[in-house]
Amino acid sequence: MSFFSDPRWGEALAHLPDYLGNHVRVSVTALALGLAVSLPLAIAARNRPIPRGALLGLASIVQTVPGLALLALFYPLLLALAALSLSWFGIGFSAFGFLPAVLALALYSMLPVLRNTITGLQGVDAAILEAAQGVGMTPRQSLFQVELPLALPVMMAGIRTAAVWVIGTATLSTPIGQTSLGNYIFAGLQTQNWVFVLFGCLAAAVLALAVDQLLSLIEAGVRGRSRLRVALGGVGIAMLVVATLVPSMARLPSGIIVGAKTFAEQYVLSALIAQRLRAAGFSASSREGLGSNVVFEALAADDIDVYVDYSGTLWANQFHRTDSKPREELLAELKTTLAQQGITLLGELGFENAYALVMTRRRAEALGIRSIADLAAHAPGMSMAADYEFFSRPEWAGLQKAYGLTFRAQRQMQPDFMYAAAASGEVDVIAGYTSDGLIAKHDLVVLDDTRRAIPPYDSIVLLAPKRADDHALKAALAPLLGRIDIASMREANLRAAGGDGESSPDAVARWLWERIGAR
Amino acid sequence: MPTPPLIAFAHVGKSFDGGRGAARVRAVNDVSLEVAEGEFLAIVGGSGSGKTTLLRLANRLIDADEGRLTVEGEDVRALDPIQLRRRIGYVFQSGGLFPHFSVAGNIGITPKLVGTPPNEISARVDELLDLVRLDRALYRDRFPHELSGGQRQRVGVARALAAKPRIVLMDEPFGALDPLTRDALGDDYRELHRQLGLTTVMITHDMTEALLLADRIAVMRAGRLLAQGTPAQLSHSGDPYVGDLLRTPRRQAERLGALLPRDGAA
Numbered sequence: 001m002s003f004f005s006d007p008r009w010g011e012a013l014a015h016l017p018d019y020l021g022n023h024v025r026v027s028v029t030a031l032a033l034g035l036a037v038s039l040p041l042a043i044a045a046r047n048r049p050i051p052r053g054a055l056l057g058l059a060s061i062v063q064t065v066p067g068l069a070l071l072a073l074f075y076p077l078l079l080a081l082a083a084l085s086l087s088w089f090g091i092g093f094s095a096f097g098f099l100p101a102v103l104a105l106a107l108y109s110m111l112p113v114l115r116n117t118i119t120g121l122q123g124v125d126a127a128i129l130e131a132a133q134g135v136g137m138t139p140r141q142s143l144f145q146v147e148l149p150l151a152l153p154v155m156m157a158g159i160r161t162a163a164v165w166v167i168g169t170a171t172l173s174t175p176i177g178q179t180s181l182g183n184y185i186f187a188g189l190q191t192q193n194w195v196f197v198l199f200g201c202l203a204a205a206v207l208a209l210a211v212d213q214l215l216s217l218i219e220a221g222v223r224g225r226s227r228l229r230v231a232l233g234g235v236g237i238a239m240l241v242v243a244t245l246v247p248s249m250a251r252l253p254s255g256i257i258v259g260a261k262t263f264a265e266q267y268v269l270s271a272l273i274a275q276r277l278r279a280a281g282f283s284a285s286s287r288e289g290l291g292s293n294v295v296f297e298a299l300a301a302d303d304i305d306v307y308v309d310y311s312g313t314l315w316a317n318q319f320h321r322t323d324s325k326p327r328e329e330l331l332a333e334l335k336t337t338l339a340q341q342g343i344t345l346l347g348e349l350g351f352e353n354a355y356a357l358v359m360t361r362r363r364a365e366a367l368g369i370r371s372i373a374d375l376a377a378h379a380p381g382m383s384m385a386a387d388y389e390f391f392s393r394p395e396w397a398g399l400q401k402a403y404g405l406t407f408r409a410q411r412q413m414q415p416d417f418m419y420a421a422a423a424s425g426e427v428d429v430i431a432g433y434t435s436d437g438l439i440a441k442h443d444l445v446v447l448d449d450t451r452r453a454i455p456p457y458d459s460i461v462l463l464a465p466k467r468a469d470d471h472a473l474k475a476a477l478a479p480l481l482g483r484i485d486i487a488s489m490r491e492a493n494l495r496a497a498g499g500d501g502e503s504s505p506d507a508v509a510r511w512l513w514e515r516i517g518a519r
Numbered sequence: 520m521p522t523p524p525l526i527a528f529a530h531v532g533k534s535f536d537g538g539r540g541a542a543r544v545r546a547v548n549d550v551s552l553e554v555a556e557g558e559f560l561a562i563v564g565g566s567g568s569g570k571t572t573l574l575r576l577a578n579r580l581i582d583a584d585e586g587r588l589t590v591e592g593e594d595v596r597a598l599d600p601i602q603l604r605r606r607i608g609y610v611f612q613s614g615g616l617f618p619h620f621s622v623a624g625n626i627g628i629t630p631k632l633v634g635t636p637p638n639e640i641s642a643r644v645d646e647l648l649d650l651v652r653l654d655r656a657l658y659r660d661r662f663p664h665e666l667s668g669g670q671r672q673r674v675g676v677a678r679a680l681a682a683k684p685r686i687v688l689m690d691e692p693f694g695a696l697d698p699l700t701r702d703a704l705g706d707d708y709r710e711l712h713r714q715l716g717l718t719t720v721m722i723t724h725d726m727t728e729a730l731l732l733a734d735r736i737a738v739m740r741a742g743r744l745l746a747q748g749t750p751a752q753l754s755h756s757g758d759p760y761v762g763d764l765l766r767t768p769r770r771q772a773e774r775l776g777a778l779l780p781r782d783g784a785a
């Protein structure tokens with residue numbers, strides 16, 4: 001199969017109206033807001049050294065915050081604000097997706113606009129300013145008829161920079177629930193779908209370049225006093241905005257929104273749920289690549305309708321529990337706690353995706369290691385790797401306490417590379433995920449947690465408060481409950497990491513349904 | 520004096536902060552000066568003597584610290600500075616044309632600010648282009664960077680005259696021009712001054728130019744007004760600095776008279 005006949009290009013293209021439209025909508029709104037705030041601030045501060053310095057300093061600090069972190073920070077901030085507003089004024093708003101993305105991106109766009117506006121205005125010749133006064137202009141007339149027009153080329157350069165930054169950074173708004181071209185990139189990275197990654201990067205780059213070129217046309221028109229060029233650039237921008245917004249307006253998310261976190265299994269499961277819902281006559285769409293804490297809050301706030309989480313994750317992360325309980329007890333308690341927030345724990349899918357200590361079968365057998373307790377004796381001479389969060393999670397603390405584990409070395413790794421690193425002997429033990437297909441592929445074994453230090457991680461289907469009494473929805477999802485065994489999920493995950501035309505979440509979800517639905 | 524003065528400075532003073540610990544600069548120090556209606560007054564003095572500051576006080580680009588300044592009989596402090604500037608023409612040292620406005624846009628700016636209808640402004644611009652002897656068809660739509668220095672100053676003069684002021688203030692209007700252009704412009708302006716019945720105050724550092732164009736000359740030095748009067752009155756001034764200033768044009772005239780005989784073929 002040649003690179004370009006890969007069916008995933010077609011699949012990527014099918015998402016383009018939705019992703020591009022949302023990307024343009026969030027970028028344009030953010031840029032407009034950024035300009036609306038920055039321009040007056042820059043104008044007001046231009047001749048006042050202290051506010052000017054403070055403003056530029058603040059904007060520079062914002063700029064040093066990585067885009068991903070800035071976007072992620074806005075989500076809890078808005079959540080808190082929304083809660084305050086609800087309790088004080090009775091008006092709530094959605095802290096999910098569009099709003100935090102727009103605010104963070106607008107903040108991000110401020111520095112180049114502020115800096116260039118101030119520089120441009122200060123660069124206006126003092127003799128020209130005096131002439132403006134001398135011919136009888138008011139300060140306002142001088143600003144609008146002389147200073148701003150003369151500073152405009154420099155200001156436009158700043159606006160171009162801001163536009164390119166915002167369009168690029170908007171790809172990072174996917175994890176906080178804003179659909180964007182970043183959906184390709186996040187999904188592609190998680191499911192090893194390099195066609196998607198490439199497509200997303202190209203689409204974002206082309207969009208940024210197109211906007212930059214159109215703005216530069218306007219800039220050249222402003223410099224050369226060519227109305228024609230300004231008009232052409234303006235019409236071009238307007239056409240771009242309209243062309244990308246119209247198709248995506250037509251398909252504003254309707255019906256059931258299925259959430260998914262940022263890893264392959266979640267993409268597959270949300271695709272499976274969406275497929276089952278459509279088969280039952282619902283209209284359903286997926287909102288993928290959501291941050292782990294974002295997705296739960298989004299469900300609680302009715303921003304999404306359904307998603308799959310894991311009992312142990314909610315137990316530890318949402319309810320901050322450090323104790324562990326037997327499976328059934330933990331599920332029962334979780335169900336009651338969730339119900340207090342109006343969230344329905346519909347049921348378990350049937351498999352667990354828990355953290356587990358994993359090593360090569362060969363090595364484990366040679367050393368006679370079957371359980372974590374066995375491992376503890378050898379651990380001081382071994383190295384261990386885990387994902388970026390494991391060592392700061394309660395599970396790790398629990399493991400250390402229960403078994404007295406200490407390793408010679410601890411490393412953090414991209415999860416996809418962990419299994420290969422264990423298989424090649426680069427590290428001795430990894431904290432893997434029990435449902436990961438790579439465990440079987442690399443002939444690794446999961447060590448028994450005899451002291452139950454790691455809580456159970458049953459995959460569970462959660463419904464938003466507004467869907468609590470939706471019996472049709474519950475009926476449509478019922479065939480999935482209890483049906484997905486660990487072997488099926490592992491194989492599905494392995495397929496999803498296949499990196500070929502058969503590995504898209506949709507294709508894998510269809511395969512999975514055939515396998516489990518047939519029985 | 521038959522008519523009351525159009526502009527009157529009475530013991531006017533203005534100081535500036537020297538900045539960063541330097542002493543305050545008394546840019547204009549106790550100046551009393553009157554300009555009669557229809558008069559052409561030249562202010563002469565070296566660089567930094569306070570000429571520009573004196574002129575800027577007259578249309579309230581800056582405000583005086585001391586003394587009293589009246590324009591057309593009214594104390595300028597009682598006037599709205601914006602309105603005052605709109606009824607006084609001002610020609611800037613470096614032209615001060617707006618680079619993003621065409622010649623027509625520059626000339627028509629003050630009428631536009633006071634709300635004159637566009638067709639009237641357009642007609643006025645043509646009239647002024649004729650007055651300052653620039654070809655309408657050729658120059659109307661040009662931008663300042665497409666003009667020579669002399670043409671730019673002509674536009675500057677036209678702009679100052681656009682709102683039909685009675686008073687025109689000029690800050691070294693022809694200082695940066697070559698001698699021929701400068702001569703032609705000076706003569707042309709002198710003619711306009713007469714024809715339109717203007718009252719003109721022109722700054723120059725060139726005594727020859729002042730003698731040739733002005734009815735009366737005021738000499739400034741270090742913020743003070745040293746002397747004022749007609750060329751004849753000035754030549755009787757006992758002040759050595761004034762004498763110095765007059766010596767150069769006098770010597771030039773004598774040498775030129777010897778070098779270029781009137782009845783010669785040249």
Ligand SMILES: Nc1ncnc2c1ncn2[C@@H]1O[C@H](COP(=O)(O)OP(=O)(O)O)[C@@H](O)[C@H]1O
Pocket residue numbers: 535536544545546564565566567568569570571572573
């Ligand atoms: N805005 C100002 N701030 C501080 N000092 C000034 C300012 N304007 C003029 N001066 C000072 O006042 C003095 C007179 O300046 P000016 O009136 O421009 O002289 P001239 O036009 O005769 O060359 C100079 O010493 C100059 O440095």
Ligand SMILES: [Mg+2]
Pocket residue numbers: 570571572690
């Ligand atoms: Mg000067």
